[in-house]
Amino acid sequence: MIVANAEQLGSLLRRARKDKGMTQAQLAAAVDVSRQWVIAAEAGAPTARLDLVLDALRAVDLVVDVVPDEPDDALDAVLGRARG
Amino acid sequence: MIVANAEQLGSLLRRARKDKGMTQAQLAAAVDVSRQWVIAAEAGAPTARLDLVLDALRAVDLVVDVVPDEPDDALDAVLGRARG
DNA sequence: GCTCGATGTCGTCGCTCGTTGACATCTCGT
DNA sequence: ACGAGATGTCAACGAGCGACGACATCGAGC
DSSP, X not given: OEEOSHHHHHHHHHHHHHHTTXXXXXXXXXXXXXXXXXXXXXXXXXXXXXXXXXXXXXXXXXXXXXXXXXXXXXXXXXXXXXXX | OEEOSHHHHHHHHHHHHXXXXXXXXXXXXXXXXXXXXXXXXXXXXXXXXXXXXXXXXXXXXXEEEEEEOOOSTHHHHHHTOOOO
């Protein structure tokens, strides 16, 4: 899923955490942060530190993929896709 | 590209910035941060703030995609994929 | 009603991220 | 060699992240 802001990332983190049957405390321990941090991160805190976020995602079996955005729709036309 | 740590992300940021023909100062202005921040981010500063990182990536036409990791190779077997 | 676990909120505080400014280094083009 | 722009480094400072502890709320089970 493409994430453009911290809120979407927080939602993903929460969902993935629950899918793994983990509590906030367990995730906090796995990432080595406080439970408060997990609450804030899941709530979409935009100022969370990058390394902690990456660690948290890995802890719930998620990885970050950085892909080129294509503001130009020329490529979409080539691929026969319609615009959003 | 899958990014597991801040260093890889910094490299991507730098490459994308140059591909767009932007200077560090121009990127800093676009993201509304100091030039010092861009230098640190490209160097792989792991403690950069999440929102600034996301803004910087968007400024160079990159988007973040969060995908499920599959430590278990059972899925690969199902899909008939080879490992490694 | 009561207990227990999970989740969220509210202060307080230390630490450090990000900023500003100045300066050094390097690479261009002339 | 010279000048201009891009990049990197250093020091000092304010603001806010993340930690910690205490407490409130909610749901499940007896």
